[in-house]
Amino acid sequence: MELGRVVGTVVATQKVVGLEGVKFLLVQPLSQKLRPKGDPVVAADGVAMAGVGELVYVVASREASLALPETFVPVDHAIVGLVDRVDLDEGDG
Amino acid sequence: MKIGRIAGTVVSTVCSPVYEERKLLLCDLLDENQRPTGDYLIAVDQVGAGPGETVLILDEGNSARQIVALADAPIRAVVVGIVDELELGR
Numbered sequence: 001m002e003l004g005r006v007v008g009t010v011v012a013t014q015k016v017v018g019l020e021g022v023k024f025l026l027v028q029p030l031s032q033k034l035r036p037k038g039d040p041v042v043a044a045d046g047v048a049m050a051g052v053g054e055l056v057y058v059v060a061s062r063e064a065s066l067a068l069p070e071t072f073v074p075v076d077h078a079i080v081g082l083v084d085r086v087d088l089d090e091g092d093g
Numbered sequence: 094m095k096i097g098r099i100a101g102t103v104v105s106t107v108c109s110p111v112y113e114e115r116k117l118l119l120c121d122l123l124d125e126n127q128r129p130t131g132d133y134l135i136a137v138d139q140v141g142a143g144p145g146e147t148v149l150i151l152d153e154g155n156s157a158r159q160i161v162a163l164a165d166a167p168i169r170a171v172v173v174g175i176v177d178e179l180e181l182g183r
Contacts, residue, residue: 001135032133046109057135059167063154067109067167080167081108088101089144
């Protein structure tokens with residue numbers, strides 16, 4: 001799983017059966033220091049509470065669909081939690 | 094599986110139900126010489142690992158679901174061991 005920042009919403013009326021009612025958000029993956037890393041992805045909102053600007057964590061691949069009410073759907077990224085904070089252990093590493 | 098070092102924890106209140114009461118660890122991935130590769134993973138703790146420890150991380154969903162014993166858990170990465178020693182042959 002990885003950290004990400006919600007940067008937008010995606011609206012699609014015509015969707016595959018099973019994805020009705022699922023909210024899609026544009027998420028920018030982040031590094032451990034919360035800097036943008038790679039290209040944004042479209043992620044399904046598995047907690048149904050994420051909004052633009054929010055720091056979230058995202059699960060990718062087959063496991064993404066398991067975060068949704070209908071679990072056998074074509075989804076490859078899903079938000080599984082909103083991040084309250086990241087406690088980094090600032091050592092010598 | 095991958096070798097990582099625990100850099101911190103991720104605190105989340107609003108989350109998918111299976112993540113409730115599970116500790117989420119931010120793990121820097123390490124190369125064979127135990128130097129950070131720059132990449133990282135957020136993994137569910139299954140062994141009671143703490144910051145600074147070198148750990149064994151599983152990043153595959155089917156096995157992750159077996160470990161947490163939930164067939165429909167949206168979890169992919171799990172910390173499955175604490176590494177005592179890593180020895181390279183020469």
